[in-house]
Amino acid sequence: xxxxxxxxxxxxxxxxxxxxxxxxxxxxxxxxxxxxxxxxxxxxxxxxxxxxxxxxxxxxxxxxxxxxxxxxxxxxxxxxxxxxxxxxxxxxxxxxxxxxxxxxxxxxxxxxxx
Amino acid sequence: xxxxxxxxxxxxxxxxxxxxxxxxxxxxxxxxxxxxxxxxxxxxxxxxxxxxxxxxxxxxxxxxxxxxxxxxxxxxxxxxxxxxxxxxxxxxxxxxxxxxxxxxxxxxxxxxxx
Numbered sequence: 001x002x003x004x005x006x007x008x009x010x011x012x013x014x015x016x017x018x019x020x021x022x023x024x025x026x027x028x029x030x031x032x033x034x035x036x037x038x039x040x041x042x043x044x045x046x047x048x049x050x051x052x053x054x055x056x057x058x059x060x061x062x063x064x065x066x067x068x069x070x071x072x073x074x075x076x077x078x079x080x081x082x083x084x085x086x087x088x089x090x091x092x093x094x095x096x097x098x099x100x101x102x103x104x105x106x107x108x109x110x111x112x113x114x
Numbered sequence: 115x116x117x118x119x120x121x122x123x124x125x126x127x128x129x130x131x132x133x134x135x136x137x138x139x140x141x142x143x144x145x146x147x148x149x150x151x152x153x154x155x156x157x158x159x160x161x162x163x164x165x166x167x168x169x170x171x172x173x174x175x176x177x178x179x180x181x182x183x184x185x186x187x188x189x190x191x192x193x194x195x196x197x198x199x200x201x202x203x204x205x206x207x208x209x210x211x212x213x214x215x216x217x218x219x220x221x222x223x224x225x226x227x228x
Contacts, residue, residue, distance in 0.1 A: 004157075043158075043203070043218040056215070090157050102148050103216060105157030 003027040006091050006106035013081065014114055021076040021109045023091030030095060032074040033103065034066060037088040049074060081113045122201070124223040133191040135222045137204035142185060144206040148216070149178060149189045153200045161189070161202075191224075199226045 004025045013019050025032065034046040048056035049068040063085075065077040074091055088110050092103040127133045139147070145166045150158035164171045164178045164187075171178050177190040187204050201223050205216040 006157075042220050045215070048215070092157075102160045102163060103158075105150075105159070107155070107157045 004091060004093055004104050004106035006089075006109050008109060009107065010110045010112075012112045012114060013078065015081060015083075017081075018077070018079040020078065021089055021091075021111075023074040023076075023106055025072055025074075025091075025093040025104070027093060027104060028095070029093035029104070030071055031093060032068060032071070033092045033094075034074065034076050035090040035092065035105075037090055037108070043090065047076075078111075081111075083113050086111055086113045122221060122223050124225060126225045126227060127194050128227050129194060129196060131194055133189075133194045133198070133224060133226075135189045135191075135202045135224065137187040137189075137219050137222075139185050139187060139204070139206050139219075141206065141208045141217075142182070144208045146207040147178070147180060147187050148205045149176075149187075150203045150205060150218075151198075151200045152203065152221070158203060194224075194226050196226050196228060199224055 004023065007022045011019060023032065030051050032049045036044045036046055045058050046060045046064065047054060047066045052068050052071055054066065063080050067075040067077060076089065088108045090108045091106045094103045125133060125135060146163065148163040149161040151161050152158040162171060162173045162176050162178050164180050166182060169180055175192045179188045189202060191198055201221045203221045204219045207216055
């Protein structure tokens, strides 16, 4: 248990479905992130939230919609996805103060779009 | 059609040997570097970090070396064990950039042979 919990661990959805990924951090961090990890590719930053405010949207298609209701919770709402969106979606959190910039990652949600 | 993913570099070592994983970074202004380990089915886990004002930092069985002249980072693992088998990522934060924006490398697969 890393302190960052993601649910569900696995998700299979059709291209017309709507689903949400959930991330919760118990570390008191003030920044949260969504990353996409595809096979044999670098981690791709999708969204950044600082103190609940979105500070980065890395040219992510609108079929991915993030939500950050508070500093501890982060959601990724999915709709009308494509098969190429199948990947491991990782949530991370970090604390910006104190000079520590390392991320703590969750275990990810393995998403398969059929 | 489907894009071709990057080939993941692989390092194969015998159990008990020392491992050296290398990483080249592109931004000479990068200020902070981190090594992560990702085991199958898990999110990346923090291993060790180093700031640009240091050349070397040691942890338990791991050492990170930073050569700013050639923009090269390495991770040395002493007495490699089967549990060290994983993908290892280096990450950097550019100086003057957003302090929470880590840039990840492609990763290296470490395979430990018994």
